Amino acid sequence: MGSSTDPLKVSWSGLIESIQSRIRLLRSLDQREHNYLGYNLRIKGQIGGNTGEFIVAVGPGAQDKHKFRVGFRLAAVSTTIPDTRMEIAGHYKTSGIKILENPPDSIPDGPPFFGIPPSLEIYRERGHLRLDSRTYDSKCTTCIWGCRMPVEMIIDHWNPSQVKYRLETFCYGPKSCRFYKAGPLRQVPGRRGMSYTEEDWVDEQETAHRGKDE
Ligand code: SF4
Structure with missing residues (x-):
């Protein structure tokens, strides 16, 4: 269990530059399974005495309570993630969240879309399209609909450790x-x-229930 003396715990503060869903994908050839974990906040600020950009994960409960979106300024404590092969964030188990500043009321029209991201259930219902990684990097890192997803691929069903x-x-x-x-x-x-x-x-099958503008 973590405590205030846990060496992996780190205090941070800063501005939310981006909020996106934290979803993992497990693949085995044509089979795929998603794991809906919460949200990743890209923060510009200070963490553990350093200044810069970093990503922290928050749970769906915290997001439901605070309705985070781009422009919030926060302070909190998170735990350094020991194994980042299945994470975009560097830190998770975020607690003690303090809101230092609310975002402006007006939200610019997208894209990219800067509103409050929906529940994970809505992401699951909507389904996704594959997105070119260069487009993601240049246009979509701040959009609530973009997602950079860690993927684990089981190469051999008879040897799941591979x-x-x-x-x-x-x-x-x-x-x-x-x-x-x-x-x-x-x-x-x-x-x-x-x-x-x-x-x-x-992709066409997974999103067939949505019109092109939904
Ligand atoms: S994530 Fe999708 S909706 Fe958002 S800007 Fe990129 S392409 Fe458009």
Whole structure:
């Protein structure tokens, strides 16, 4: 259990520059399973005596309570994540959150979209489209619908310890977004040199219940 003397605990403060969903993806060839964990806040500020940008994870309960969005200024304590292969954030288990400054009332029209991100259930219901990683980096890092997702790939079902890790970028936003670019098809490696290519119909099927502007 953590305590105030826990060497992994670190105090931080700063401005929310971006808030996105914290979702993991488990792949095994054409099978995939999502794990909806909470939200990642990209903060510009101070952490453990250093100044810069850093990412902290907050749980769905904290997000539901505070309704964070871009522009909040916060202070809190988080725990350094020991194994970041399945995380975008460097810190999690955020507690003692203090709101130092509220964001301006007006929210600019998107894209990118800066409102309060929806519940994780809404992300799950909406489904995602693959998003070109260069588009994500240049246009989508501040959008509530963008997600850089840690992916664990089980290479061999008969030997589940044989796994690989990577990051993939997705868009949960309106399919008509002018910034959207799918990028190349993604391949999932399997045993003995096999691989699965995720074709466009997977995204089309997952988001077929949404109109292009939803
Ligand atoms: S492509 Fe998606 S993530 Fe990027 S700005 Fe548009 S809605 Fe947001």
